[in-house]
Amino acid sequence: DTAVSQTPKYLVTQMGNDKSIKCEQNLGHDTMYWYKQDSKKFLKIMFSYNNKELIINETVPNRFSPKSPDKAHLNLHINSLELGDSAVYFCASSPGTEGTDTQYFGPGTRLTVL
Amino acid sequence: LAKTTQPISMDSYEGQEVNITCSHNNIATNDYITWYQQFPSQGPRFIIQGYKTKVTNEVASLFIPADRKSSTLSLPRVSLSDTAVYYCLVVYSGGGADGLTFGKGTHLIIQP
Known part of the structure; x- marks a missing residue:
């Protein structure tokens, strides 16, 4: 069973197009996140x-x-995708909102805007 | 907001102990130190978390001196599969966005 899943992977x-990325977690967690990881590997909430x-x-725009x-x-x-939106987007979840809660990440969605 | 500084890359060999140090000079009283590991094409995975002194689990140890201005992640007897990027985060126990930005991390390369 995949704990945190994302679709699509690529x-x-x-x-200018509009697109959606879906995320689901089956851990029973209360908190979910979206992160963006750019080409320099910075992973930003x-x-x-x-x-x-x-x-x-x-x-965020x-x-x-x-x-x-x-x-x-x-x-x-x-909406209205731009070249700079190209990145890997990660979804994550955690039990609650405490900073010390472990985050569980999905496999990522690599978005390429042409 | 405590910022972290860690080496961009490190090399080691199978069977060696690897220590990665993270500096966090502005760490506050309610901040914890957390390390994540990321393999290529995967999301980060939690390794270990600590507040002070030493924490050990089945994967790693975390050493935090009394002043808490730095911490060292120790990986015992590394293998090729430990090649990954390791991120040091300082998180506020009360939550919030501060500390949820992962820096460039340390790219650890293990050779045979």
């Missing part, structure tokens, strides 16, 4: 939800919109 699209409520919203239909799912929708 996403290649043209500039974008959003975090706790029980479907947005709790972390970093400086408003073209990025997370949606949490339930606490096991956190999807990421990106």
Whole structure:
């Protein structure tokens, strides 16, 4: 059983398109995250939800919109894709919101914008 | 916000003990030190976490001196499969975005 899963694994699209990445966790965790890892390997937090409520919203273009239909799912929708959006996007989950909670990461979605 | 500094890369050989040091001069009272490991094409995986002195689990040990301005991740008897990027994070126990940015990490390469 995959603890944190993401789909798709690879996403290649043209500039200006709208795309979504889905994330699901079966760990029963209350908190989920989206991270972006750029070509230099920096892994930066974008959003975090706790029980479907947005709790972390970093400086991210408003073209990025997370949606949490339930606490096991956190999807990421990106409008009007730009070249700079090309990166690997990781979803993660943790039991709660404590900084000391272990985060469990998904396998990542490699987004390439042409 | 405690920032961390760690070597960009390290090399070692199978069977050796590897120590990766992380500096975090501005660590605060309620901050914890956490290490993650990332293999190519995978998400990071938690290795170990500590507050002070020494923590040991089945994978690694974490040494934290009394002033807590640095910490050392120790991997005993490494194998080729330990080749990965290792990230040091300083996280506030109360949560929040601070500390959730992973830096470049240390790229550890293990040779036969």
